[in-house]
Amino acid sequence: MDKAGYHRDTWIDIDLDAIRHNVREMKKHLLDKEVFAVVKADAYGHGEVEVAQAALEAGATTLAVAILDEALRLRKHFKEIPIIVMGWTSPDYVQLAAENGITLTAFQTEWIEQAKGQLEDQDLSIHLKVDTGMGRIGIRSVEEAYDVIRACNDSNIRITGVFTHFATADEEDLKYFHQQLGAFRQWLKQVKPYLPDSITIHIGNSAASMRFPNDMYDGVRFGISMYGLYPSKPIKAEKPINLKPAFALYSKLIHVKWIHKGDAISYGATYRAPEDEWIGTIPIGYGDGWIRKLQNFEIQIENQLFPIVGRICMDQCMIKLDQRYELGTTVTLIGSQESSLVTMDDVADHLETINYEIPCMLGERIPRFYKNKH
Ligand SMILES: Cc1ncc(COP(=O)(O)O)c(C=O)c1O
Numbered sequence: 467m468d469k470a471g472y473h474r475d476t477w478i479d480i481d482l483d484a485i486r487h488n489v490r491e492m493k494k495h496l497l498d499k500e501v502f503a504v505v506k507a508d509a510y511g512h513g514e515v516e517v518a519q520a521a522l523e524a525g526a527t528t529l530a531v532a533i534l535d536e537a538l539r540l541r542k543h544f545k546e547i548p549i550i551v552m553g554w555t556s557p558d559y560v561q562l563a564a565e566n567g568i569t570l571t572a573f574q575t576e577w578i579e580q581a582k583g584q585l586e587d588q589d590l591s592i593h594l595k596v597d598t599g600m601g602r603i604g605i606r607s608v609e610e611a612y613d614v615i616r617a618c619n620d621s622n623i624r625i626t627g628v629f630t631h632f633a634t635a636d637e638e639d640l641k642y643f644h645q646q647l648g649a650f651r652q653w654l655k656q657v658k659p660y661l662p663d664s665i666t667i668h669i670g671n672s673a674a675s676m677r678f679p680n681d682m683y684d685g686v687r688f689g690i691s692m693y694g695l696y697p698s699k700p701i702k703a704e705k706p707i708n709l710k711p712a713f714a715l716y717s718k719l720i721h722v723k724w725i726h727k728g729d730a731i732s733y734g735a736t737y738r739a740p741e742d743e744w745i746g747t748i749p750i751g752y753g754d755g756w757i758r759k760l761q762n763f764e765i766q767i768e769n770q771l772f773p774i775v776g777r778i779c780m781d782q783c784m785i786k787l788d789q790r791y792e793l794g795t796t797v798t799l800i801g802s803q804e805s806s807l808v809t810m811d812d813v814a815d816h817l818e819t820i821n822y823e824i825p826c827m828l829g830e831r832i833p834r835f836y837k838n839k840h
Contacts, residue, residue, distance in 0.1 A: 470833035475718035475794070476750045478828065480512050481802055482520040483838040484712035488692050489524035491707045496675060500685030501525065502550070502668065503692060505540070506532035510693055511825030512713060513834045515543050521692060522547060523840060530687050534559055537568045550593060550627075552687070554603055557581040564588035569626060571595045573605045578617035585622055592618075593627035593666075598649040599642065600633045611657045627666040628654070629687075636673035636698035643674070647681060673697040676706040694802075695810055695821045702811070713810065713825050714802035715832070719767075719795045721747040722787065731784050732776030744787040745775070748797050753780040755827040756799070763816045766798040766807045767791060800824070 492501055503521035505514045518529050518540060528548040531537050537549045550569040557580035563570050565588055572578060572592040581590065594614065597604030605611050618625060630650050634642045650669060667683035672691035675682055694711035696702035725745050731737040739745075746767075750756045758778045764771035765785065772785045785797070800810055814821040 469830045471831050472833050474749050475720065476748070476754065476832055477716055478832050478834045479714045479716065479802065479837055480516065480834050481710070481712045481714075481837045482516060482840075484694050484710035484802065485512075485517055485520040485692060486524035486838075487710045488694055488707075488712075489521050489526050489688065491709070492675065492686070492688055492691070493525050495707050496679045496682060496686060499679075499682055500527045500666070500668070502528040502530045502685055502687045504530045504552075504671075504687050504689035506530070506536055506552070506689075507826050510689065510822065511828055512693055513836070514540060516834075516836050516839065517692075517712075518544060518547075520839075526688070528685070534563060534568065534570075537563070538566060541566045541568065552595075552629075557584055560584045560590050561586055561588070564590040564622075567591075569593055571603070571629075572623075573597070573603060573610075573614065575610070575613045575617045578614055578621075578623060581623060582617075582621045587622065589622045589624050591624050591626045593629055594625055596628065596630040596650060596653055598630045598632075598653065599646040600631045602631070604630065608653060608656045611653070612660065615657070615660050625661055625665060627668065628657075628661065629668045632669070632671060632674050635671060635677065636701055638700045640677075647678075671697070673701055676701060677704070690822055693825070698820075711802045711810065713800060714798070714806075715800040715828065717748040717750050717797045717799060719746045719791055719793055719797060720749055722790055722793060724790075730776075732779060734777055737776035737784075744790055746772075746785045746787050746791060746797075747782055748785065749782055750799070750832070751779045751781045751783055753829070754831050755829040756783065757817070757827070759817055760813070763813065764808070766801065767795060769807070771807055 503526040505518045508514050509517035529540055530550050532553040534551050534555045537551050555570050557577050560581040561584050569591040573595045595604040597606050668685040670682045670686035675686035690697050694709045725739050727741050729739045762773050764773050774783050775786045776784050810821045810824050813824050
């Protein structure tokens with residue numbers, strides 16, 4: 467059910483041309499290796515169907531998600547496109563995946579045995595996940611790989627790909643990244659003779675694919691940078707490719723008032739005006755994912771920044787202004803243009819987190835509008 471608030475003045479614009487631009491830039495950078503569009507978690511909060519469509523238009527070949535439900539929803543819109551679930555799926559659902567032509571991730575012999583018991587006569591495509599140091603899920607040795615491959619023999623489970631995931635590809639110090647890459651190469655050398663020739667090998671996230679395009683085998687899983695964000699500060703400084711952010715968050719002033727020195731603002735009356743001043747109210751709050759820790763964060767009106775003062779409420783917050791602005795004046799909380807004074811990275815810095823978390827936490831109450839939809 468759509469839970470967006472279309473009748474209030476807070477909204478997100480998603481520029482689908484930015485998504486297309488970023489996919490094309492990555493394809494160029496990779497000299498045409500495959501780009502898998504990572505659209506899990508509602509396309510990092512950008513909208514799974516619209517982003518997937520734009521990414522495919524720009525040349526992405528596969529959609530990558532984290533859970534089976536995401537894959538099943540996308541399958542309704544994209545009948546022929548390869549879709550892979552990169553997380554663990556219960557073997558109880560392998561028949562459902564097989565019927566819908568969805569590739570699952572596998573790495574446990576017991577899982578293969580249980581899956582064989584669940585599958586009817588369809589083939590199930592799986593990609594083997596290798597844990598080279600992320601420590602999350604995956605096969606950790608050559609012997610385990612042999613067991614998994616053996617378990618697949620004489621069944622309708624087809625190994626169509628192999629992948630791993632890097633823990634530190636975005637960092638300044640790349641020693642651990644190179645250890646993981648070396649471990650993967652070693653593993654592959656020993657296991658490849660037992661795998662079908664046609665498998666797809668993909669190891670890179672945005673960071674690895676931007677920094678090491680020549681090491682990326684057949685394709686990359688392009689997540690954060692498809693949305694126009696650099697995975698870390700070092701990569702933002704390196705700028706291996708030129709990205710365009712797709713996401714912008716706006717609201718409007720719904721109330722403007724003159725208050726006197728000592729007057730209080732919001733719950734707890736913690737903010738006291740240090741002098742007579744203008745205060746504006748905007749309709750967004752922690753119920754939208756604009757959390758209380760964003761107090762004091764500065765947002766943009768025209769070409770200036772103004773701080774959020776007092777506690778952020780569930781649905782509203784207040785900003786200190788330098789003059790009376792008209793009701794309905796647009797406020798930019800996150801801009802998508804180079805000229806914007808506030809970026810997703812600024813919000814992440816204020817919250818001492820990574821930019822990935824910000825669009826994911828801005829909830830479904832804020833409607834997403836799509837620019838440049840074909
Ligand atoms: C297995 C896997 N591959 C690829 C990605 C995409 O990573 P990024 O968003 O850093 O490009 C993710 C996202 O976390 C992931 O879990």
